[in-house]
Amino acid sequence: MRPQASLGRVLDDLGATLLELVHGDPGHDPRHSAAIGGVVIHDPLDEPVLPQHALVLGVGVGDAEQTVRLLRALGRQEAVGLVVRAPVPAGPDLAAAAAESGVALLGLTRGASWAQLAALLRSLLAEDDVGDAGPQTLGGVQAGDLFALANAIAALLDAPVTIEDRSSRVLAYSGRQDEADRSRIETILGRQVPERYARQLTDRGIFRDLYRSDQPVYVEPAGDDFAIPRVAVAVRAGDEILGSIWAAVRRPPDLDRMQALRDAARVVALHILRIRAGADVERRLRTDLLSTALEGGPGALDALTRLGLADRPVAVIGLALLGSSSSGADAGLATERQRLADALAMHVGAVHPRSAAALVGDVVYALVPVNQERACRIATDFLDRVGERTPAVAGIGPVAQDVAGLAAARTEADRVLRVLRTGAGRRVARLADVHVDALLLDLADVVTARGDQPSGAVANLLAYDARHHTNLADTLRAWLDAFGDAVAAAAAMYVHPNTFRYRLRRVAEVGPIDLRDPDARFAAMLELRLIGRP
Structure with missing residues (x-):
């Protein structure tokens, strides 16, 4: 069974690399062992609604006094933890506030962005989304839990591990990443192998060798930032390359560990396929629930409840x-x-x-x-x-x-x-x-359904334009849109005002239409607006 997404599990997965526990005891505090209800960004100007046992990201929270106030406020809302930028201010008031509120205080490593942290936290909490059909296991690990699987592989190889997709984006990683080199730390923080390292691997033919075979590939270090060797194996489902597993090792692994890495690649492939299928199932379920709720039928209340x-x-x-x-x-x-x-x-x-x-x-x-x-x-x-x-x-x-x-x-x-x-x-x-535009569209639907056609003056103008290749209907439309301002209407049609006035007299004659009659103007404007409406 996978451990629930509690504060303790967050520290196990993200600790050392991203987060430092400053105050709190996830091992003994009941609130800290409960499942995290959501990740919320603190906004002092627009206080967000907190779910139960929320983990709050204190973006911009810096001094000790502000942190103390926020800890006490979060304690009243039963939040599980507060993350602030390291170094976290020290002091007895801060420690007392954390103890009284029951809210764990964590520090975010310098250099890591809040966006990175939020993305990582939400990926850890994603298994609790609607539509979970119950626990399933693959290889003894909860199906789809790549972070737990990465930790298991790391234990087998005695080395920090990352699981990456075909584009070298990090899908999951194990603990102990602080034992690796600078290139691995940059990879974890960015959730992506930096371009310069990926280019080095491509130029050296590492990716070519990796994807040609199901055997692990040993990669020699290249530079101060890439100082620790790697051993990698492709993750594939049949002929499709799904990604790869990378372990930072101090020396070439023995045959047993190489075989363990090959076996792990097959299990990782099952997990990735399960995640892909699960995402599709979850998306369809959410679509069905939301569609049912919006239709307002007998099942709408149940759908809203499940959402x-x-x-x-x-x-x-x-x-x-x-x-x-x-x-x-x-x-x-x-x-x-x-x-x-x-x-x-x-x-x-x-x-x-x-x-x-x-x-x-x-x-x-x-x-x-x-x-x-x-x-x-x-x-x-x-x-x-x-x-x-x-x-x-x-x-x-x-x-x-x-x-x-x-x-x-x-x-x-x-x-x-x-x-x-x-x-x-x-x-x-x-x-x-x-x-008004919505009403015109509704009226256009009625006109289309009944098969009504323009009539009276507008119909005469359209027929005259079709026979003589003139634009009297457009002239009337421009004049009405300009509220009777002939100069402005002439400018809109790119003609001289005198030419426009002549055409306007022809409109009144051909229509015929009395342009001084407000009812006639309104009727003409309405018909012209409806012409061409979808």
């Missing part, structure tokens, strides 16, 4: 890629949508621990227990982070107070998205921001 959102109001956020529709079957577009869904799930999970996001059809939906204004800020921040390379828009639905209101909130978010996808000039909006 952990049944007891609180939630805002609905809908995200969609610009220029895409549910009819598109392009594989690259589908991949881009799924990438957007995974990114949004991570983003809202960081904002609030009890959030859910999934791709349903061609729209990514998120349920976040915040008010509508906060949901707008969350969506705006996310799209700012995504950048222009992924052109997406976000429709914000109202806050649903219960299951019955969730389907209506989803419908409102969809109405907003439809407006934004037609090129409304906004990236994030609520229905109040685009209500």
